[in-house]
Amino acid sequence: MKVILDSKQIKQTLNELTDKIISDTPHNLNIAAIGIRSRGEILAQRLSSQLSKKLGKDIPFGTLDITLYRDDLNSPQGTEQPQVRTTEIGFDIDDKIIILVDDVLYTGRSTRAAMDALIDLGRPRAIKLAVLVDRAGREFPIQADYAGYKSDAEPSNLVQVNLVESDGKDEVTID
Amino acid sequence: MALIRKSKQFKWNRKHLLGLRDLSTEEITYILDTAKGFEEISTRSVKKAPPLRGKVVVNLFFEDSTRTRNSFALAANRLSADIIEFTKKDSSVSKGETLLDTAKNLEAMGIDIVVIRHSAGGAPKFLSRNINASVVNAGDGFCEHPTQGLLDVYTIRKKKQTLEGLKIAIVGDVAHSRVARSDMWAMTKLGAEVIFVAPPTLIPSKVSQLPVKVSYSLDEVIEKVDVINMLRIQFERLGGNPFPSIREYSHYFGLTVERMKRAKKDILVMHPGPINRGLEIESEVADGNNSVILEQVTNGLAVRMAVLFLVNQASAQKAVKK
Numbered sequence: 174m175k176v177i178l179d180s181k182q183i184k185q186t187l188n189e190l191t192d193k194i195i196s197d198t199p200h201n202l203n204i205a206a207i208g209i210r211s212r213g214e215i216l217a218q219r220l221s222s223q224l225s226k227k228l229g230k231d232i233p234f235g236t237l238d239i240t241l242y243r244d245d246l247n248s249p250q251g252t253e254q255p256q257v258r259t260t261e262i263g264f265d266i267d268d269k270i271i272i273l274v275d276d277v278l279y280t281g282r283s284t285r286a287a288m289d290a291l292i293d294l295g296r297p298r299a300i301k302l303a304v305l306v307d308r309a310g311r312e313f314p315i316q317a318d319y320a321g322y323k324s325d326a327e328p329s330n331l332v333q334v335n336l337v338e339s340d341g342k343d344e345v346t347i348d
Numbered sequence: 349m350a351l352i353r354k355s356k357q358f359k360w361n362r363k364h365l366l367g368l369r370d371l372s373t374e375e376i377t378y379i380l381d382t383a384k385g386f387e388e389i390s391t392r393s394v395k396k397a398p399p400l401r402g403k404v405v406v407n408l409f410f411e412d413s414t415r416t417r418n419s420f421a422l423a424a425n426r427l428s429a430d431i432i433e434f435t436k437k438d439s440s441v442s443k444g445e446t447l448l449d450t451a452k453n454l455e456a457m458g459i460d461i462v463v464i465r466h467s468a469g470g471a472p473k474f475l476s477r478n479i480n481a482s483v484v485n486a487g488d489g490f491c492e493h494p495t496q497g498l499l500d501v502y503t504i505r506k507k508k509q510t511l512e513g514l515k516i517a518i519v520g521d522v523a524h525s526r527v528a529r530s531d532m533w534a535m536t537k538l539g540a541e542v543i544f545v546a547p548p549t550l551i552p553s554k555v556s557q558l559p560v561k562v563s564y565s566l567d568e569v570i571e572k573v574d575v576i577n578m579l580r581i582q583f584e585r586l587g588g589n590p591f592p593s594i595r596e597y598s599h600y601f602g603l604t605v606e607r608m609k610r611a612k613k614d615i616l617v618m619h620p621g622p623i624n625r626g627l628e629i630e631s632e633v634a635d636g637n638n639s640v641i642l643e644q645v646t647n648g649l650a651v652r653m654a655v656l657f658l659v660n661q662a663s664a665q666k667a668v669k670k
Contacts, residue, residue, distance in 0.1 A: 238385055254665065
């Protein structure tokens with residue numbers, strides 16, 4: 174097992190992502206961060222608090238549960254049983270720039286599910302994808318707008334994002 | 349702050365939901381937790397999600413129903429399933445077709461889930477043994493009405509956080525009530541104490557074998573309970589004269605404004621519907637601040653979505669194993 178990002182590097186990466194989002198987004202537009210359960214939720218919360226601080230205005234954050242939109246629910250390839258959790262988005266997404274946050278972008282399937290789930294909630298002005306780790310192995314035509322660490326891990330590798338809130342420490346490892 | 353609940357090893361693997369008697373506490377809790385995720389769908393502008401896309405649900409109702417049938421239909425619709433409505437009146441049952449033949453014929457059209465209500469206890473179980481589709485019991489005889497039991501405990505849990513230690517009275521025609529039975533199983537498994545309250549003629553004959561207490565006086569229990577569930581007198585099922593008159597029944601077992609004055613301030617007033625206003629419950633109470641009767645209906649939708657979702661998941665996974 175190798176550590177590819179330690180706690181300091183994760184902090185720094187999120188900082189860079191925040192700055193990039195701010196420089197890309199016209200000041201008159203409203204941003205909101207929405208994280209994909211489970212670890213995207215934590216990262217979205219961190220991003221929204223950094224964005225709020227730097228922009229001097231409240232950037233709302235929400236949580237998206239994509240279970241009902243997964244493409245493997247009825248497929249023989251779906252092995253584990255996904256548990257349905259709650260989507261908690263306490264604001265109107267219409268006309269906002271939605272920063273969709275996930276820990277790892279890999280096949281692109283979660284992102285597809287998340288976009289479909291978002292569209293059922295309203296019509297955002299734009300959806301931008303921000304991820305901590307951009308891992309090779311896309312199966313769908315989906316790319317990140319804001320990517321932290323780029324990894325060319327093999328399919329046999331396990332890339333694991335650990336965060337303080339869920340796992341007790343900030344660390345990204347590859348195995 | 350723990351944002352993530354550590355994923356439990358628990359796995360739902362029931363292809364049918366026939367009753368709550370056989371479910372473990374963990375299984376009931378899992379359904380309730382799952383239902384939480386479905387509540388939000390009904391609050392959006394697009395009130396639909398795709399998990400049952402391409403699946404066919406049949407509402408196979410051999411008895412009348414407003415709430416349950418529509419609730420299952422809407423639940424199936426919101427999960428993007430196609431739904432076939434079957435009622436006894438407009439079907440070949442009136443031409444003498446048996447339950448099994450009806451179901452087999454529907455199955456030959458390629459259905460995935462049968463939601464069945466039948467006056468014969470055990471009909472859903474019988475069906476589940478003879479067809480490949482998932483079977484969900486929407487009420488069988490005096491036996492069970494599992495989704496009503498689930499939505500009742502869901503509603504209580506939402507209001508009181510837990511059922512552990514609560515005292516719950518189920519009042520009225522308990523003998524003819526499948527709701528009372530499903531409620532009893534779900535509530536006691538989740539840690540509540542259940543009291544059946546009715547005149548002796550409306551208490552099930554083998555009540556001593558059930559995990560409940562019995563009282564013949566509503567006045568005796570009204571001050572003690574945290575939740576009161578008022579049942580409708582099922583005139584269509586009553587034989588003989590279980591009580592001298594409706595007025596007398598109402599006098600002793602009706603939930604009146606007067607009785608409510610003696611109840612706990614935060615008592616939850618429930619009713620599975622349909623209500624006979626002025627008989628088992630006064631209008632002021634049914635529409636009052638303690639009443640969660642309409643919330644039960646709303647929650648029923650989320651609970652039924654969860655049930656349809658879960659039986660379909662189990663069914664998909666069983667198919668993989670084969």
